[in-house]
Amino acid sequence: MVRLALISGLISLLLGCAGMPASLPYTPPTYFAYRCPDGAFEVKLGDDEARVLHQGSQVVLPLVPSASGQKYQDESGNLLFMKGREALFEGAxxxxxxxxxxxxxxxxxxxxxxxxxxxxAVGNEPGWLLELDQERGVFILLDYGSRIIQTPPPRLKIYPLTIQTQDHRITIAYREDGCRDPMSGEYSPLTVTLTVDDTTYTGCGRRLQNVP
Incomplete structure (x- = not known):
């Protein structure tokens, strides 16, 4: 037993002297949101790439040399140029x-x-997202992103809000009783119900005019 304890102690000492490999430095991603005269998009910056999110789709662009600002471009022709608070995004x-x-x-x-x-508003199981822009329209992402629905801006701003398109009947309703996301635990002031045709989704939402 004494010999076993000595061997165990020696192994621990050797491991302690050798030490664990130092973890590589991690740079958290940086997020930017852009509003343009003809649209809007978001950018997630990594060390040598930019992930551009636009209307439910995304492209990953590698960093390329630029005389000024930051330029990201892929072989398909997608281009992002950022300088200060301004940006240009060109799709393929x-x-x-x-x-x-x-x-x-x-x-x-x-x-x-x-x-x-x-x-x-957002919800889970299946994951869904709703964004309503009174100027540009309604954007809905359903079933973990497998379905996308876009409509013109609603004529009325009264909730429950019903939107009838050629392919879908959409109803948006909410209650001001508070909502906590079951996955993240994040709190939002509104419980939102989104009904698309015969399927109802429930999640959490917020009015965004005065988001800090």
Whole structure:
């Protein structure tokens, strides 16, 4: 027993002297939200890449040399140029968002507010997202992003809000009784019910006009 204890102590001493490998430095991502005359998008910056999120889709662009500002571009023709608070985003299919003004954001709620979204709600199982912009329209992401629905701005601002399109009937309702996300534990003031055709989704939401 004494010999076993000595061997165990020696192993511990050797491991202690050798030490554990130092962990590599980690740089947390930086998030920006941009609002443009013809649209809006968000950017998540890593060490050598930018992830651009626009209308439910995203592209990952590598950092490339630039005489000024930060330039990210892939072989398909997607381009992001950032300088100060201004940005330009060009999509591979000819879409261009220019004269975009943005700022650093620390939450998706703040990012949506900067992009001009007036009302936002999220839910789980299956994951869904609702963003209502009184100027640009309604954007809905359903079933973990597998379905996207976009509509023109609603004519009325009265809730429950019903939107009838050629393909869908959408109803948005909420209660001001507080809501806590079951996955993250994050609190929001509104419990939101989204009904698309015959399927109802429940989640948490906020009005974003005065999001800090």
């Amino acid at each position: 299919r000819g879409m261009t968002l220019k004269d975009c003004k943005g700022q650093l954001v620390n939450t998706p709620w703040r990012g949506a507010a900067v992009r001009g979204v007036d009302f936002r």
